[in-house]
Amino acid sequence: AQTVTQSQPEMSVQEAETVTLSCTYDTSESDYYLFWYKQPPSRQMILVIRQEAYKQQNATENRFSVNFQKAAKSFSLKISDSQLGDAAMYFCVTSGGGADGLTFGKGTHLIIQP
Amino acid sequence: DGGITQSPKYLFRKEGQNVTLSCEQNLNHDAMYWYRQDPGQGLRLIYYSQIVNDFQKGDIAEGYSVSREKKESFPLTVTSAQKNPTAFYLCASSNSGLNQPQHFGDGTRLSIL
DSSP states (O other), rough: OOEEEEOOSEEEEETTTTTTEEEEEOOSSSSEEEEEEOOTOOOOOOEEHHHOOOOOOHOOTTTTEEEETTTTTTEEEOOOOOGGGGGGGEEEEEOOSSSSOOOOOEEEEEEEOO | OOOOOOOEEEEOEEEEEEEEEEEOOOOOOOOEEEEEEOTOOOOOEEEEEETTEEEEEOOOOOEEEEOOOOTTOOOEEHHHHHHHHEEEEEEEEESSSOOOOOOEEEEEEEEEO
């Protein structure tokens, strides 16, 4: 079984500043992927970034980057130059080696202060 | 445009009634999934299907049923056995193969009358 823990129910950051969202996970799989999904008020679920567990290099997508610490089972998301449109619920997600869907954390509500 | 269409956007169920949520995709994805989201929670997997005419139970399948008669369609029925059906339901699809990212529909909000 897989578990995902997001210890920050809510985070607030000033526009244009940098914020880091924390995530830890537990899995018995040797081959897995990690994702961050974003859910804005529209409730649509949007993929932000993906990390292959076998890759040591941290994934980066424009202003979004991750700090993947495999031994510590930690997978944090850094958002640089925060924008108002980044305001959303952010979910840390794992997938295992099989095809049985994704395991979600409970989410972090990110507030952007203008 | 390719995507996933869920309907209806809002649905109301009377006590003892079965209701069916629609999910259609034109992304040519083999795999489809149903998730439930409760307030302040992440998504939990209800059912998933990797190929036509085959599907598997997820973590919270009790009180739900699905069918996969066509590649494009994966309807979810919320039966009267589901005692707490009020939630937001999301359908997703992905390519086959390990760890493909999932694409989500816009969701259906189900409430009890």
